[in-house]
Amino acid sequence: MPFESAWRLKEEMISGDLDPVEHAAHVLERIRRWEGSVHAYLSLRREDEILGDTGRAVERLRSGKARPLEGLLVAVKDNIMTLDLPTTAASKMLKGFKPGYEATVVERLRAAGAIITGKTNMDEFAMGSTTELSAYGPTRNPVDLERVPGGSSGGSAAVLAYGGADLALGSDTGGSIRLPASFTGTVGLKPTYGAVSRYGLIPYANSLEQIGPMGRSVRDVALLFSVIAGWDPRDATTLRRTGWVDPENLAPLDPHSLRICTPEELLEGTDASVAKRFDSLLGELEESGAVVEEVRIPVLREALPAYYTIAMAEAASNLARYDGSLYPCRPSTRPRSWEELVERTRTECFGSEVKRRILMGVYVLSEGYRDQFYLAATRIRRLIRNAMMAATRRCIVASPTGPVPAPRLGERIGDPLKLYALDVQTVTANLAGIPSLSQPMGRVMGLPVGVQWMGPSMGEETLLRLGLLVEEVLGYGRG
Amino acid sequence: MVGVKIGLEIHVQLTEAGSKLFCGCRSNYRGLPPNTNVCPVCLGLPGALPVPQPGPVEAAIAASMALGCRLPWAIVFTRKHYFYPDLPKNYQITEYEGAHGAPVCLGAVFHYLDPGSWEWRSVRIRRINLEEDPGRSQYGDGGIMASPVVMVDYNRSGVPLLEVVTEPDLRGPRDARSMVEYLLLTLEYIGATNPRLEGAFRVDANVSVGGGERVEIKNIGSTLEVERALRYEILRQTKIIEAGGKVERETRHWDSTRGVTRPLRHKEAEEEYLYFPDPDLPPLPITGKLKERARSRITLLPGEVYKTITGHGVGREVAWSITQHPPLARLYLTASEHVADKKTLARLLGVDLKGALKDLGRTPSEPETLPPPETVITLVKLVEEGELPYDAVRGLVLPKLAQNPKTPIESLIPEKAKVTDSLIEAVLMEERKALCDLLRGKKKALNYLVGAVIRRVGKAAVDPRAIRGMIEKKAREIERLCLEAESS
Known part of the structure; x- marks a missing residue:
């Protein structure tokens, strides 16, 4: 990693070795240097505001009243509501949208002393896997500017990769945190469904998505997760559980107690080079004492179609509200009736991928098709959930995070099926509601690739401890 | 009117539930300036999430119990999609039988009193859905299809609503009206609604004559209108049949000013609501505890009251007159434990006090219009003991009491x-x-x-x-x- 982890920064700030204001100035300078070519932020707070906040953090750090994220700079994906900055989900439909309420996770960030830098680019309404489908233009991968950073949380991942923030929030509906982590060489966690409040997250597919932490090290992710996780009375789907992880006292997993399963269904379609890198990582873990076992979970072959069916159904429903009345985007010419307003607003203000998913979502929910598509998908989902619950009771389920390293811009978005296929390994965790961690496992053709670990429901601590072990084995990310 | 079949769909707001169904805004929005009883949740803003509120959920379960329903294992919410200006999410969170959903009432046989014949009758309730009310929209010229402006007030958006659907068991307009009145009274007794509030309930009626097609009448706003609309519609259908024609299956609108039903101008498209369970709302199991809390709301029901009063030897009319007003009924029941002459008590409350209140434009349905039980008990005792003639109570005491129910008893009867x-x-x-x-x-x-x-x-x-x-x-x-x- 070219930049220090947030955990190291935090320690240096507490010890007094690092001046938070000086650090913030560095970060702001990197933003100025990189944003022109990467375009990871959709909106940024004013520099003097950020520096002002950092100044106040100095006082708390000096007086020993530092909160868990005191003085750290955090970027927030643009589908998470913030009071001060617009929240657009990278859609023209919500251009400049500031509804005056804040996501629970953002409230928790602020309460923990975090300083928010800005809102990060994404695929429109989180529908995409490359961050090319933003209405405000694509984000490029700082590792290689000709390539995509992955999506949909590509802006958050890119910001971490070029040092434009210390930590970032993403959201993961079918891999939207993990795929960008894989493509940019960063770490991302898709939490157990219900671990993190979705209050204030612009919904794409409510039953699948979670807000999650992104960082440059496993401990960074643990730190941010410990702040945002927990029951929220404003989200009826959050779990009533406290004490998810303690980042302070998180030790690497003992490899001798580690059992890894690799379902062959999750390796099908993976590039040989990526598969090779994955195998050699597993080999190294085996050498340290872990047990690695190839398994078969045939129902996982149905995961991708089941995932897209459910996601599109929920999307069609969630996006019905954008009808030109309560939201900023209006048709270019004055409509003659309410019906025309709705029609024209939706035609003009949604991007084509969003419209595609709405149409398909309506189709799979329609009378006469619901049984065949939507209800069938929910049945497959139940089977997958059962299979993954059973598998993760006895082992950590592993696969490469994505089938390929970061594609070039334009390479995948021309064909929806090729685009959707990028999610083939990640959607399983969302369908099953189980946690999944993606972390770098090395490079392929000079590009970072990630490995993803899936654990039992509420098994975040185990995954994060495994992540620390892998960092040790691979010899980076310490600190 | 041979072979008249009527089924009703009654929408009742749970005005007394305290809060809206999924947020803390008020369940009774009357008198508030437009768009002041709103929050991100009931405005349906993206990211705001619905959370079932205890007041409406308990009131709905209590209603289901009071009407004699089979309860489902859980409260399950379903999304029903249709585009409409006053529906902020363009879907309504409701309940649905099918697609993994369930209504809050799985069926019941509901008994009600018909005060025309003094008979107890029954109607099958097919189901009851707990759902959110939409906002209210107002159009300019041309209505929804052509008006250049739509003004929407979201104060009502999210108010808890029960949709009660009956089987076509009702036999006539008067019968239908009695049923609706008794249903509303039951819901008032359990503190779920105040049916006298403007817009607290709406009725749609399905009616067929002589085995013909059924016609749906929408937008009936009072119990009297239920009777009027049905009378008109039955007459209309009967005339068509007598003239040798056939009644068409259609939806008509009740125009209360002109007293006629009229076909809706545009045919509704094939209904396609894209039902699926709301992923933001996990099923809420109806636990023993929840049932207990719901049951504690059912302290009194109109049937019990009516039977108790008639059991005291009071005539049906007077007994029903008291039963119709929950606070008056409670006053009667409390006072009746302390007086021997129940008939005088019933007459005092159900005829003369009620009449005195009516003269002032007040109703004994509002508890604050009624005197404390002690006052009533003292008055009845004075009459019982011959200390005060009943005529004096009626002519002199009750008008004063109606004016100010808190008037101390001494200043009511100084002459004594x-x-x-x-x-x-x-x-x-x-x-x-x-x-x-x-x-x-x-x-x-x-x-x-x-x-x-x-x-x-x-x-x-x-x-x-x-x-x-x-x-x-x-x-x-x-x-x-x-x-x-x-x-x-």
């Missing part, structure tokens, strides 16, 4: 204290001549003495007959005064 034995004695001592005339058998003297007593106490609540009796009695007691006077 003054017409005492000693007062009579004092008057007789003063009017010695008249007393002696009376004892000599002069009838006129008695009238004069009664007048003298009344002059003393003012012409308030006195019963001349009673005074007459008291004077005659006292006169005999002090007869010797006259004898002494004569002998001397």
Whole structure:
């Protein structure tokens, strides 16, 4: 990693070795240097505001009243509501949208002393896997500017990769945190469904998505997760559980107690080079004492179609509200009736991928098709959930995070099926509601690739401890 | 009207549930300026999440129990999609049987009293859905299809609503009206709704005549209108049939100003609501605890009240008159434990107090219009003991009580204290001549003495007959005064 982890920064700030204001100035300078070519932020707070906040953090750090994220700079994906900055989900439909309420996770960030830098680019309404489908233009991968950073949380991942923030929030509906982590060489966690409040997250597919932490090290992710996780009375789907992880006292997993399963269904379609890198990582873990076992979970072959069916159904429903009345985007010419307003607003203000998913979502929910598509998908989902619950009771389920390293811009978005296929390994965790961690496992053709670990429901601590072990084995990310 | 079949769909707001269904905004929005009873949740803003609120959920389960329903294992919410200006999410969170959903009532046989025939009747309830009310929209010229402006007030958006759907068991307009009235009364008894609030309920009716097609009538806003709309529609259908025509299956609108039903201008498209369970709302199991809390809301039901009152020997009309107003019924039940003469109590409350309130444009359905039980008990006891004639209570006390139910009992009946034995004695001592005339058998003297007593106490609540009796009695007691006077 070219930049220090947030955990190291935090320690240096507490010890007094690092001046938070000086650090913030560095970060702001990197933003100025990189944003022109990467375009990871959709909106940024004013520099003097950020520096002002950092100044106040100095006082708390000096007086020993530092909160868990005191003085750290955090970027927030643009589908998470913030009071001060617009929240657009990278859609023209919500251009400049500031509804005056804040996501629970953002409230928790602020309460923990975090300083928010800005809102990060994404695929429109989180529908995409490359961050090319933003209405405000694509984000490029700082590792290689000709390539995509992955999506949909590509802006958050890119910001971490070029040092434009210390930590970032993403959201993961079918891999939207993990795929960008894989493509940019960063770490991302898709939490157990219900671990993190979705209050204030612009919904794409409510039953699948979670807000999650992104960082440059496993401990960074643990730190941010410990702040945002927990029951929220404003989200009826959050779990009533406290004490998810303690980042302070998180030790690497003992490899001798580690059992890894690799379902062959999750390796099908993976590039040989990526598969090779994955195998050699597993080999190294085996050498340290872990047990690695190839398994078969045939129902996982149905995961991708089941995932897209459910996601599109929920999307069609969630996006019905954008009808030109309560939201900023209006048709270019004055409509003659309410019906025309709705029609024209939706035609003009949604991007084509969003419209595609709405149409398909309506189709799979329609009378006469619901049984065949939507209800069938929910049945497959139940089977997958059962299979993954059973598998993760006895082992950590592993696969490469994505089938390929970061594609070039334009390479995948021309064909929806090729685009959707990028999610083939990640959607399983969302369908099953189980946690999944993606972390770098090395490079392929000079590009970072990630490995993803899936654990039992509420098994975040185990995954994060495994992540620390892998960092040790691979010899980076310490600190 | 042979072979009339009527089924109803009754939407009742849970105005008394306290909050909206999924947020803390108020369930009763009346009197608030437009768009002031709103928050991100009931405006349906993206990212704001619905959270079932205890008040509406308990009220809905209580309603389901009070109507005799089979309860599902959980409260399950489903999304029903349709585009409409006053529906902020363009889907309504409701309940649905199918697609993994369930209504809050899985079916019931509901018994209601028909006060026309004094018969108990029954209607099958097919289901009850708990759902959110949309906002309210207002259009300019051309209505929804052509108006250049739509104004929407979201104060109502998210208010909890019960949609009660009956089987086509009702036999006539009067029957339908009685059923709706009794249903609303039941929901009022359990503190779920106040049916007198503007817009608190709406009724759609399905009606067919002689086995023909059914016609749906929408937008009926009061129980009287239910009867009127159905009378009109049955007549309309009967005429078509008598003329040899066939009734078409359609949806019509009730125009209450003109008193006619009219076909809806545009045909509704094939219904396609894209039902699926709301992923933001996990099923809420109806646990024993939840049932207990719901049951604790059902302290009294109209059937019990009516049967108790008639069981006291009170006539059906008066009993029903009391039953129709929950606070009045509660007052009756409390007071009846302390008085022997229940008929007088019932008449006092159900006929004369109610009448006195009505004269002032008030209703005994509002608890603050009613006197405390102690006042009522005292009044009935005074009547029972012959201390106060009932006519005086009706003519003099009740109008005052209707004006101010908190009036202390002493200032209601000052006259009672003054017409005492000693007062009579004092008057007789003063009017010695008249007393002696009376004892000599002069009838006129008695009238004069009664007048003298009344002059003393003012012409308030006195019963001349009673005074007459008291004077005659006292006169005999002090007869010797006259004898002494004569002998001397």
